[in-house]
Amino acid sequence: MTDTTSAAVAEASRRGRPRGSYAKTEARRHKILTAAFEVFSTSGYRAGSLKDVADKVGLTQAGLLHHFPNKEALLEAVLTLRDEESVSRTGALTAQGIEMLRGVVELARYNTTIPGLVALYCVLSAEATDPDHPAHEYFQRRYNWVRSTMTEAFDELARQGQLRSGIAPSTAARQLVALMDGLQVQWLLDNDSVDMPAEVVAFLEAITTEKF
Structure with missing residues (x-):
């Protein structure tokens, strides 16, 4: 997916949500990225697991995957941030x-x-x-x-x-x-x-x- 496409998808999703719901989702995503920073910097990408990240923010792996579809997407978001x-x-x-x-x-x-x-x-x-x-x-x-x-x-x-x-x-x-x-x-x-x-x-x- 190109940067332009990603931005368009994000904007469309943003318009379709109530502002309060979006703010809560963004706050949760930020907590997940903070946890991923800690896990990947301590254990490395290969050894650090989605379960480790999910545990740090009190989510199940399924709950984590609601925000990031896979481990690769989470890594890309961490690096980009x-x-x-x-x-x-x-x-x-x-x-x-x-x-x-x-x-x-x-x-x-x-x-x-x-x-x-x-x-x-x-x-x-x-x-x-x-x-x-x-x-x-x-x-x-x-x-x-x-x-x-x-x-x-x-x-x-x-x-x-x-x-x-x-x-x-x-x-x-x-x-x-x-x-x-x-x-x-x-x-x-x-x-x-x-x-x-x-x-x-x-x-x-x-x-x-x-x-x-």
Whole structure:
């Protein structure tokens, strides 16, 4: 189902329900996603079960499946919500040029406040290297999009003379993605010794002429 189709279906469903009923349904869905965050980040996607998620919110598996038709749909909703919340809070990946990169620094700062979601991302992105994993294509698309978006930002810096000589925008983008992912793992292992936003700032200031 395309994003447009999904939106249309959601809107049609929304119009067909009383407002109070819809609000209660959305609240229940949010509780389910919160529980899924906890289960998948602790146990991983394969080991974490729908029963584990349902138990956390006081539902039967049948009740859970009323809101999400299967485990794959629940996983996609969890990942989508994580990305939407991160981008909306920091502006990362929606601005351009230098402002987009400043948003990335804010994203690294925001991530220090959500260790459970960072753990979820790390666990699932590792699991999803298996081509048979249901999130495999999601992470492929996500990495391609993030690298492309960051490359455009570094391209803009190069045009403005803000990228240091000899730095290829595509290489800088790939290195920044790798840095952020690697920092997240190190931070989860020992968050007292890792300052994620400071490390991202140090990298960006090393390859650009700007202050972050």
